[in-house]
Amino acid sequence: MTTTGSGTMTPVTGGGVSLSGLGPGLPPTLLPLPRYATLMGIPLPHFMQLGGPKAPLTGGCDKVWDQNARETLAWTVQQAEGMIADLLGYYPAPRYIVDEPHMAGLTGISSDWRNAELRTDWGRVECFGTETLTLVEAGATVQYSDNDNDPLEREETASIGTALYADLTACALACNVAVFFRVADGAIDAADPRFEIRPLTIDIDDTTMSISTESSLLVNPTLWTLTEAECAGSDDEDAWQYAFDTTRLVSQVDVYCRTTSIRSPVTLYWDGSCDCPGICQHDTQTACAYFTDKKRGFFVARPSTWNGTTNIEATPEYGMPPEQVTVSYLAGYPLDSRTCRMDSRLERAIVKLTNALLPEPPCGYCDAAQQRWQEDRMPVDPLTPEAAGLPWDMYSKGALEAWRLVKMMAMGHGGKLGYNG
Numbered sequence: 103m104t105t106t107g108s109g110t111m112t113p114v115t116g117g118g119v120s121l122s123g124l125g126p127g128l129p130p131t132l133l134p135l136p137r138y139a140t141l142m143g144i145p146l147p148h149f150m151q152l153g154g155p156k157a158p159l160t161g162g163c164d165k166v167w168d169q170n171a172r173e174t175l176a177w178t179v180q181q182a183e184g185m186i187a188d189l190l191g192y193y194p195a196p197r198y199i200v201d202e203p204h205m206a207g208l209t210g211i212s213s214d215w216r217n218a219e220l221r222t223d224w225g226r227v228e229c230f231g232t233e234t235l236t237l238v239e240a241g242a243t244v245q246y247s248d249n250d251n252d253p254l255e256r257e258e259t260a261s262i263g264t265a266l267y268a269d270l271t272a273c274a275l276a277c278n279v280a281v282f283f284r285v286a287d288g289a290i291d292a293a294d295p296r297f298e299i300r301p302l303t304i305d306i307d308d309t310t311m312s313i314s315t316e317s318s319l320l321v322n323p324t325l326w327t328l329t330e331a332e333c334a335g336s337d338d339e340d341a342w343q344y345a346f347d348t349t350r351l352v353s354q355v356d357v358y359c360r361t362t363s364i365r366s367p368v369t370l371y372w373d374g375s376c377d378c379p380g381i382c383q384h385d386t387q388t389a390c391a392y393f394t395d396k397k398r399g400f401f402v403a404r405p406s407t408w409n410g411t412t413n414i415e416a417t418p419e420y421g422m423p424p425e426q427v428t429v430s431y432l433a434g435y436p437l438d439s440r441t442c443r444m445d446s447r448l449e450r451a452i453v454k455l456t457n458a459l460l461p462e463p464p465c466g467y468c469d470a471a472q473q474r475w476q477e478d479r480m481p482v483d484p485l486t487p488e489a490a491g492l493p494w495d496m497y498s499k500g501a502l503e504a505w506r507l508v509k510m511m512a513m514g515h516g517g518k519l520g521y522n523g
Contacts, residue, residue: 137444282298
């Protein structure tokens with residue numbers, strides 16, 4: 103990835119969200135993990151490994167979370183999101199899908215294959231293309247403040263791009279703003295999805311913007327590496343817990359605008375040649391996606407070339423239909439344009455199903471969080487016909503409520519009339 107100094111606008115073209123290899127970061131989820139904590143009533147300082155006088159523990163079972171606990175939760179949220187997406191027919195929030203393959207050279211396909219419709223695996227396509235991150239400011243300064251006048255005097259607000267510093271150049275939309283931890287603070291790469299800071303509050307004022315978030319989300323990633331298990335049996339078994347202090351939070355972050363590059367989102371593949379014992383390769387040609395139904399994912403792949411601004415339709419390099427087509431696109435249920443959050447019904451479904459999937463919480467739940475988790479784990483009794491038909495072979499109250507929300511929002515599997523040639 104490419105980064106430059108403050109104030110430059112350097113594009114970084116990504117290949118979507120990578121879910122392989124944890125490192126010290128967290129596997130990306132569509133629902134931000136701090137949002138799960140908030141909905142469950144878990145204090146964010148405790149969730150992010152902070153305690154002390156400014157963020158005291160309030161109950162006997164209340165606990166500070168470590169990175170192992172957050173990773174366990176992240177993988178469970180991912181599992182819940184996947185199970186829900188399979189039944190919805192689309193992802194609960196927009197996600198980039200890269201080089202999704204589709205067979206095209208099937209028997210009986212229209213000879214006029216440039217008008218033959220294909221269908222993406224996931225519905226609610228927003229646009230065809232790949233993720234691009236444009237650097238707004240590297241090392242943007244963060245200011246911490248106590249704005250709620252609580253007796254603990256904790257600096258709960260982190261502000262980026264306030265009047266105290268140079269204003270940030272605004273992204274086109276608030277939901278396009280992306281903030282990441284810096285490599286200097288422990289991120290593996292610049293704009294690494296495992297080190298994105300979410301959720302954010304964005305205020306765009308004409309050509310500038312300011313960004314704020316809960317300060318606990320900016321705890322320095324280098325502190326995540328110390329876990330409860332690693333401290334067990336040591337002279338200081340609580341060394342992995344940190345008292346809330348702004349010195350333990352990062353002082354700078356990298357700010358980007360996230361957009362979609364429409365350059366040649368489709369690749370066509372034809373039977374190639376093999377130079378044995380060399381490598382066998384397909385012959386390829388770039389193409390654009392002419393959408394016919396974005397909601398259901400129908401599109402037509404047409405050969406094209408990129409002129410630096412847009413895709414220009416081109417003559418096919420081969421007379422026969424391609425064997426295969428790969429397509430990249432952004433798809434999922436749209437975020438709320440005002441808050442940039444996932445639809446509240448889908449948030450609730452993910453939280454409920456996540457709790458049903460957790461045989462025990464990864465960290466101590468108390469009070470409201472414990473009650474919500476226990477209720478979502480309770481079996482449905484008596485087992486109603488509706489509950490007996492649950493698609494996940496899980497018969498808990500949380501799974502049932504998630505299923506009711508999914509049924510209400512599922513896209514269905516209806517087709518459409520297309521071109522037959």
